[in-house]
Amino acid sequence: MKKNRTNYKWILCIACALSTTLSCSDKLDLTSPDKLTSDNFWRNAEDAESGLSAAYSQLEAATDVWEFAEVKFPVEAYREDACEIGSDALNYQTWVELYNFTYTNGNSQFTAYWSKAYRGISYANQVIEKTAPIEMDANKKNQIIAEAKFLRAYYHLKLLLNWEKIVIRDQYITNEGKINKALSTRDEAWAFIIGDLEAAVGNLPVKQEAANVGRATRGAANAYLGYSYLTSAYENTAKKRNCSEKLNRPLKPYQGIIWKKISCLCLTEPIKIAQNLFLNFNLLIIPLMVRVTAQHCISGSL
Secondary structure (H helix, E strand, O other): OOOHHHHHHHHHHHHHHHHHOOHHHOOOOOOOOOOOOOOOOOOOHHHHEEEEHHHHHOHHHHOOOOOHHHHHHHHHHHHOOOOOOHHHHHOOOHHHHHHOOOOOOOHHHHHHHHHHHHHHHHHHHHHHHHHOOOOOOHHHHHHHHHHHHHHHHHHHHHHHHHOOOOOOOOOOOOOOHHOOOEOOOOOHHHHHHHHHHHHHOOOOOOOOHHHHOOOOOOOHHHHHHHHHHHHHHOHHHHHHHHHHHOOOOHHHHHHHHHHHHHHHHHHHOOOHHHHOOOOOOOHHHHHHHHHHHHHHHOOOOO
């Protein structure tokens, strides 16, 4: 019996020694070979396209069967003078709060809208940063990055149209030290949006392939670039008069067509609609005229 006890003690000592040795993290490879991370995911063009799909996935809060109607629409439309809610909306307190302007920052519709937009921005930032080092066709790479910049600009645009100030997210967050960032002024935010759209325009296709209809095009980017120029100028008192006095002159022959279609852009979906609205005209000329005219009227060079 005494011998057995001695054997048990030796076995216990050996087990403890082995467990101590094997638990040393510097002796083991702790990287799981089959686990995807932001570092090992981005290998080829297919991965870049998948990342871009994720960036598109957050558009218009349409990440759930009801969220287009229950998040996007109440946040964007219920505070307009032209909106009158129906009886069914009265069943949802957070919607009524938006309509009556009694909401707080804790409103769930606001929270969802804000979160989905910034999630889309985060996905776009990953595409922009992670696609650049991939060895792939240069034109395809430039187009993917351009679409990601368009989306990053568009998500920031939607946020800026619904909040007084927003946080500009121009890089993929990889550590906690990058999370806290000050709010930007509206001029800074508009400048960032315009910069991304300008960077995207040259590498976006005039028309997407049939399999990619609905994705960003050069016409859509030019249209939103013109919209951004005009809206930012309208908010800037010093530029508003200059723009209002000079804008109609070069566009006068087309103003009925252009402004009818531009007003539609403000109320409908961004990419597919923007493409279709300009399809019956020149896919480049009309949006480009809006953009260039807005640029020049703001600078005072017309």
